[in-house]
Amino acid sequence: MCGIVGLYLKREALRPELGALLSDMLVTMSDRGPDSAGIAIYGDEGPGLKLTLQSDRPDIAFDGLAEDLGRAIGAEVSVRVIDTHAVVSLPHERIAAARDFFSDKDIRIMSAGERMEIYKEVGTPQSVVKRFGLGSMAGSHGIGHTRMATESAVTTLGAHPFSTDIDQCLVHNGSLSNHNYLRRMLARRGYAAQSQNDTEVAASYLSWRMGSGATLGEALEGTLADLDGFFTFVVGTEKGLGVVRDPIACKPAVMAETEDYVAFGSEYRAFSNLPGIDAARVWEPEPATVYFWERS
Structure with a gap:
């Protein structure tokens, strides 16, 4: 329906x-x-590109994420956590590196955009x-x-x-x-x-x-x-x-x-x-x- x-x-x-x-x-x-x-x-619009992320264990997955991701992609990033989601802002040119970083993590990329954020959950x-x-x-x-x-x-x-x-x-x-x-x-x-x-x-x-x-x-x-x-x-x-x-x-x-x-x-x-x-x-x-x- x-x-x-x-x-x-x-x-x-x-x-x-x-x-x-x-x-x-x-x-x-x-x-x-x-x-x-x-x-x-x-x-x-944010200062760069926004990735909206989701994790079933946000307390673990998002702890120290700004530092870890920034170090991995060689750029300054910011992280805003909202329940099981987080919105990460990073430079446009580092999105491929960011996707590689998350490929083996317990973190899902819900969306990417300059203006768009997506929030979705069971319930x-x-x-x-x-x-x-x-x-x-x-x-x-x-x-x-x-x-x-x-x-x-x-x-x-x-x-x-x-x-x-x-x-x-x-x-x-x-x-x-x-x-x-x-x-x-x-x-x-x-x-x-x-x-x-x-x-x-x-x-x-x-x-x-x-x-x-x-x-x-x-x-x-x-x-x-x-x-x-x-x-x-x-x-x-x-x-x-x-x-x-x-x-x-x-x-x-x-x-x-x-x-x-x-x-x-x-x-x-x-x-x-x-x-x-x-x-x-x-x-x-x-x-x-x-x-x-x-x-x-």
Whole structure:
């Protein structure tokens, strides 16, 4: 089943409220998927690149991490620990060395970006929101997902959002029937999935297409031809928010737009506490149609 939410703020004055608004939307979708949840937040740019990390033993894994990582990659880094996650800031040119450093550690890289941070864990949306203090986070836009596992086990690594490129992530409601074929094809091209979730395959597909020269819009259109099954994808990038549904569009989806924001929800009730929702233009996104909103 699963529940998706997304919020793109047009008005700068609303940025301090992004985390609170998006968290409320996610919690409202709790009964669509109670086993794990996650949110991607696009906040301010840091001094370099941000890696969001996760560990099942953060007390051990993150102890002394700034010193150890800095020494290994030959650069100054900073570490901000939030529950089972940590956000590490480091120079762009040292990301390959950092990935090598973490390859044999009990630490998972959830995302990399100048603005994006991803927080996801096993548990209800309420518990995930509380653990990471998501309600107090600020930013321009974000997406979230609450999962009812179907294609893979209930694990942190299998939770959404999935990120396979810098400042890019994806959440998904539905099921792909050809994801094993795509998984093998993408692995041969250097986009090996880390989980058994079919959604990570979809995220890798977008990264592969864009790495081959396609725009995000072209990559999203490509999902309609190359991904078999039923799906609604909501994609976050450094600049904005994208949506596409399969040609049958059997999974529920609704959007709302005002002068202040664009919102996506699996159900209308996700919008119930958004400011000015009574005056919003509300519609169901068309099947096989790519929608995108971005800042200049």
